[in-house]
Amino acid sequence: MKKLLAIFGLLLTVLLVAGCGTSETVETTEEVTADAVGDEAIVVYYSATGNTKKIADDIVAATDFPSFEITPEEPYTDEDLDYNNADSRISKEMAAEDLDVKLTQTTPDNWENYNTVFLGYPIWNNGPALPMEAFVVDNDFAGKTVIPFCTSGSSGIEESVNVLKEATVDATWEEGKRFAADATPEEVESWLAEIGY
Ligand SMILES: Cc1cc2nc3c(=O)[nH]c(=O)nc-3n(C[C@H](O)[C@H](O)[C@H](O)COP(=O)(O)O)c2cc1C
Structure with missing residues (x-):
């Protein structure tokens, strides 16, 4: 026993x-x-005519991440954006050697707390919209993971990512996603699920 x-x-x-x-x-x-x-992610975006903002809003709605809208000191009017006019603001800025776009706020509050940054922008001339380029050049991305997304008429995201990557040597870039202007919230949600969010 x-x-x-x-x-x-x-x-x-x-x-x-x-x-x-x-x-x-x-x-x-x-x-x-x-x-x-990670819950220390932020959605940073620039949108001149609202298409990219819609995608950014869909990401925020699906994830609850905070967001930061990049705003140039001098917003772009439709006239400014007329790339068919050689004298328009955009034609001149694109042709200029130096990037000269000032932002109302360069760095989001508590920037150092975020380890993942969703970066959204429209494609301009196959590259990133200039205010996004200015944002990337002016901020420290050391140790951050960047997830780019864009909207465009038809261009892919690759060339714009290469431009932005050059300005963020210490960041890790995830594969990006290009959306059409009329992308639905469901498309955005299924992309988020694909990348683990
Ligand atoms: C100055 C300018 C340049 C553009 N260049 C391109 C381009 O090279 N390829 C493309 O597919 N779409 C191009 N587009 C279209 C925009 O990428 C597209 O309309 C985008 O969805 C606008 O986003 P937003 O509403 O967030 O500003 C251009 C638009 C503007 C205003």
């Missing part, structure tokens, strides 16, 4: 230890997942 009790006791101990082990593993996995996705 004593022997039986001893075996029962041993079995109970083994079961208890195994049980604890399992719950520890679960906790660790949860921590890793939370770190990988």
